[in-house]
Amino acid sequence: MTVVAPNQPLTETEVEAIKRDFPILAQDVNGQPLAYLDSGATAERPRQVLDAERRFLEHDNAAVHRGAHTLAALSTDAYEDARATVAGFIGAAAPTEVVWTANATDALNLVAYGMANASRGRGGADAERFRLGAGDEILVTEAEHHANLVPWQELAALTGATLRWIPVADDGTWTADDAAALITDRTKVVAFSHVSNVTGMIAPVEQVVGLAHARGALVVLDACQSAPHRPLDVQQLGVDFAAFSGHKMLGPNGIGVLWGRAELLDALPPFRTGGSMITTVTMEGSEFMPAPERFEAGTQPVSQAVALAEAVRYLRGIGMERVRAHEEHLARRMLDGLAAVPGIRVVGPPAGVPRSGLVAFDVDGVHAHDVSQYLDAQGIAVRSGHHCAQPLHRRLGLVATSRASTYVYTTEHDVDRFLAAVAEVRDYFGATA
Amino acid sequence: MNALDSLYQQVILDHAKARHGDGVMPDADASHFERNPTCGDEITVSLRLEPGTDRIAGLAWQGDGCSISMASASVLTDMAVGRTVPEFLALTEEFRTMMRSRGVGEPDEDVLEDLVAFHGVSKFVMRVKCGMLAWVAAEAAAREATASR
Numbered sequence: 284m285t286v287v288a289p290n291q292p293l294t295e296t297e298v299e300a301i302k303r304d305f306p307i308l309a310q311d312v313n314g315q316p317l318a319y320l321d322s323g324a325t326a327e328r329p330r331q332v333l334d335a336e337r338r339f340l341e342h343d344n345a346a347v348h349r350g351a352h353t354l355a356a357l358s359t360d361a362y363e364d365a366r367a368t369v370a371g372f373i374g375a376a377a378p379t380e381v382v383w384t385a386n387a388t389d390a391l392n393l394v395a396y397g398m399a400n401a402s403r404g405r406g407g408a409d410a411e412r413f414r415l416g417a418g419d420e421i422l423v424t425e426a427e428h429h430a431n432l433v434p435w436q437e438l439a440a441l442t443g444a445t446l447r448w449i450p451v452a453d454d455g456t457w458t459a460d461d462a463a464a465l466i467t468d469r470t471k472v473v474a475f476s477h478v479s480n481v482t483g484m485i486a487p488v489e490q491v492v493g494l495a496h497a498r499g500a501l502v503v504l505d506a507c508q509s510a511p512h513r514p515l516d517v518q519q520l521g522v523d524f525a526a527f528s529g530h531k532m533l534g535p536n537g538i539g540v541l542w543g544r545a546e547l548l549d550a551l552p553p554f555r556t557g558g559s560m561i562t563t564v565t566m567e568g569s570e571f572m573p574a575p576e577r578f579e580a581g582t583q584p585v586s587q588a589v590a591l592a593e594a595v596r597y598l599r600g601i602g603m604e605r606v607r608a609h610e611e612h613l614a615r616r617m618l619d620g621l622a623a624v625p626g627i628r629v630v631g632p633p634a635g636v637p638r639s640g641l642v643a644f645d646v647d648g649v650h651a652h653d654v655s656q657y658l659d660a661q662g663i664a665v666r667s668g669h670h671c672a673q674p675l676h677r678r679l680g681l682v683a684t685s686r687a688s689t690y691v692y693t694t695e696h697d698v699d700r701f702l703a704a705v706a707e708v709r710d711y712f713g714a715t716a
Numbered sequence: 717m718n719a720l721d722s723l724y725q726q727v728i729l730d731h732a733k734a735r736h737g738d739g740v741m742p743d744a745d746a747s748h749f750e751r752n753p754t755c756g757d758e759i760t761v762s763l764r765l766e767p768g769t770d771r772i773a774g775l776a777w778q779g780d781g782c783s784i785s786m787a788s789a790s791v792l793t794d795m796a797v798g799r800t801v802p803e804f805l806a807l808t809e810e811f812r813t814m815m816r817s818r819g820v821g822e823p824d825e826d827v828l829e830d831l832v833a834f835h836g837v838s839k840f841v842m843r844v845k846c847g848m849l850a851w852v853a854a855e856a857a858a859r860e861a862t863a864s865r
Binding site: 313649650651652653656657660667668669673676682683711712713 | 718719720723724729732733754755756757758780781782783784786840843846
């Protein structure tokens with residue numbers, strides 16, 4: 284058996300073997316084998332993940348952290364083991380730094396509304412650093428997904444703080460210098476995506492963290508498009524919070540993660556309150572548990588957490604460096620192929636600059652919706668629309684783009700079929716006439 | 717005819733390029749804006765009535781969207797002008813019924829004229845809204861124009 288270096292792209296044989304783990308990919312769509320190029324929106328799940336959730340539900344399922352019966356103990360163990368698995372995957376200092384949420388949107392809202400509550404005086408002196416008011420600034424980028432924009436708009440509106448944003452260049456990218464120009468002593472939070480869901484740009488995280496921390500600002504990282512696709516080490520990056528979703532990384536819907544540094548999580552006032560997050564409750568008031576439980580009110584998505592841990596084990600089995608190398612290889616193949624098709628404008632970093640394995644593009648004279656419909660007729664699934672990034676599209680002068688995104692099960696053949704179909708689109712819609 | 721060609725009938729592709737009615741109407745009696753938030757398509761439809769009557773004398777629209785929504789706006793312009801508001805609203809209802817048919821039945825070409833080309837769209841649930849966008853905006857503008865008279 285050949286030993287493959289940990290940073291080498293997957294071989295076609297390896298990808299084919301991986302693909303066989305995904306039952307949904309073994310079907311025809313509209314009479315053609317499915318080429319699923321929409322993993323950036325939601326990833327498909329391997330049999331191992333589906334089996335893990337089913338096995339848990341068939342043997343261990345019960346409410347966690349309550350009850351003393353055997354299944355309650357088994358469930359609680361599985362649930363906490365899952366937390367430890369995810370914590371290890373992202374380089375957290377401890378499992379208690381991992382808070383289960385419904386998804387990344389929920390995780391980002393947890394931080395924003397926790398800060399809103401702190402700004403109203405909740406959390407006492409410990410929550411001082413989360414307080415915002417008039418004169419304070421929240422900094423985002425013009426390229427954000429609405430999930431990492433709208434909660435900050437709301438936080439600004441609730442507290443009187445000012446929302447500012449790092450503008451993007453004509454290709455949708457921004458630099459650490461752009462950030463440096465806007466990070467001041469007034470900046471209290473800097474929130475941005477690690478990898479853009481539209482441009483595929485990889486943010487200069489460590490540089491921005493340096494700038495933000497020098498001014499005492501907190502850094503919130505939207506890791507939705509990085510955690511599934513490349514090695515992620517939250518401590519090495521130095522961020523304060525990071526959010527991602529299970530369903531984008533071979534796991535279930537309904538489970539997401541907020542990671543935060545322990546001392547921050549323990550001081551941030553809770554967003555949702557209720558059962559399981561309290562120590563003492565009287566009719567006059569309540570005391571809250573430390574993190575992560577203080578943020579996990581109510582019945583939790585236990586089987587989803589268990590399945591997400593299995594997804595993490597599956598990804599680790601491949602190796603995240605190899606996942607990254609595979610997707611970057613496919614992205615280059617897509618970029619080279621699209622460059623040869625007249626009338627295609629790819630958004631994102633120029634050729635030669637590292638980017639993730641997704642490519643959004645505009646076809647001159649053909650609306651993105653029509654592009655994806657044409658591809659769908661050949662069994663090729665791509666996303667079309669504004670990808671929850673309206674301000675970015677407005678800045679790019681586009682209403683919508685088409686986006687092809689890759690994952691561990693994407694083959695070169697999938698990419699080649701995609702490229703061949705895209706090359707036909709303008710003719711079909713008469714855009715070349 | 718394959719599924720894609722039944723969606724993108726030649727009438728639709730032609731209208732998507734011709735875009736009858738694409739423009740502004742400074743003397744409109746009413747205008748209405750509609751957006752499809754899922755895909756970002758948007759359109760503003762303006763119309764004008766013959767003085768003293770409820771007959772649609774002119775219609776113009778400005779919008780950005782896929783070929784289905786742009787073609788539908790173009791056909792709307794051809795078919796709305798010259799009809800009374802009640803006639804137009806009845807036609808819109810006929811069109812809506814066809815668009816909700818999921819491809820079942822045979823549309824009445826005498827009533828729907830060029831709109832029968834959109835029968836194939838009704839099989840693509842995700843695209844029905846694209847086909848209806850301009851008509852929904854025109855429906856609201858027509859009601860407003862008669863109400864404000």
